[in-house]
Amino acid sequence: MHKILSKEKLAPKIYRFTVEAPPIASSRKPGQFVVLREFEEGERLPFTIVDSDPEAGTIDLIIQAAGYSTQRLCALDAGDTILDILGPLGKQTDIENYGTVACVGGGVGTAVIYPIVKAMKEAGNYVITLNGARSEDFVILEEELEEVSDELIVTTDDGSYGIEGFGSTVLQKMLEEGREIDFVVAIGPVLMMRAVAEVTRPFDVGTIASLNALMVDGTGMCGGCRVTVGDEVKFACVDGPEFDAHLVDFEEQVAKLGYYHEEEDECRMHKLPHELEQEKA
Numbered sequence: 001m002h003k004i005l006s007k008e009k010l011a012p013k014i015y016r017f018t019v020e021a022p023p024i025a026s027s028r029k030p031g032q033f034v035v036l037r038e039f040e041e042g043e044r045l046p047f048t049i050v051d052s053d054p055e056a057g058t059i060d061l062i063i064q065a066a067g068y069s070t071q072r073l074c075a076l077d078a079g080d081t082i083l084d085i086l087g088p089l090g091k092q093t094d095i096e097n098y099g100t101v102a103c104v105g106g107g108v109g110t111a112v113i114y115p116i117v118k119a120m121k122e123a124g125n126y127v128i129t130l131n132g133a134r135s136e137d138f139v140i141l142e143e144e145l146e147e148v149s150d151e152l153i154v155t156t157d158d159g160s161y162g163i164e165g166f167g168s169t170v171l172q173k174m175l176e177e178g179r180e181i182d183f184v185v186a187i188g189p190v191l192m193m194r195a196v197a198e199v200t201r202p203f204d205v206g207t208i209a210s211l212n213a214l215m216v217d218g219t220g221m222c223g224g225c226r227v228t229v230g231d232e233v234k235f236a237c238v239d240g241p242e243f244d245a246h247l248v249d250f251e252e253q254v255a256k257l258g259y260y261h262e263e264e265d266e267c268r269m270h271k272l273p274h275e276l277e278q279e280k281a
């Protein structure tokens with residue numbers, strides 16, 4: 001059992017949880033994730049570890065109430081418990097001193113990119129962070145990212161805050177203007193990561209994308225996170241979650257986006273009345 005020590009609302013339907021998990025807190029590395037199960041029959045859900053405090057024995061997770069299971073999780077509060085948390089899993093991000101690194105985070109992917117920005121900065125890189133969100137209300141971790149980045153650029157799709165548009169477009173402009181960028185990390189929606197890969201390809205800038213949003217069990221057993229990278233079939237949960245974005249078959253990933261809608265609808269039909277109430281709130 002893992003106790004939730006605190007819960008903070010970051011944006012509509014997006015929460016930051018601090019959870020007790022001492023062994024994970026002391027051994028996790030940037031880019032790694034955990035798989036948690038809220039209750040015995042619950043779905044196994046992967047989440048990247050955003051931060052940790054080895055002394056306090058806690059890890060921070062940012063969870064967006066998107067499907068049935070994440071809505072249940074987001075209804076939990078400080079003092080509640082999570083049945084089990086497995087991790088740290090996956091390979092850690094290749095942190096090196098590349099020179100100038102651009103980290104492009106989109107939506108809740110910004111939570112995933114935060115520990116990478118921090119580690120890239122600590123490794124001596126000049127870090128430009130592009131924090132993209134749908135609108136002002138959905139901009140998360142702005143202060144935290146500002147602290148660990150050399151430059152922080154916020155973009156919103158509707159222009160309600162920061163620069164109007166996408167991180168990929170801002171990055172393209174920078175590269176076209178001759179800005180020297182040695183390495184790019186893109187984490188967010190599949191379509192956004194595909195766009196970043198296409199922007200950096202002609203400039204031959206090494207780019208990685210994190211595909212952990214596509215996992216189901218996170219242990220290499222279900223095959224749900226299969227991804228074609230170059231000519232090879234890989235599993236994001238054990239071989240990733242990060243891969244060379246120029247080799248990832250993003251079309252295959254885009255085709256997978258609608259896979260689980262039927263199961264989600266089925267789950268919603270079995271909701272308890274208080275759960276439906278919480279969802280409306």
Ligand code: FES
Binds near residue numbers: 217222226238
């Ligand atoms: S998530 Fe199931 S095999 Fe990777």
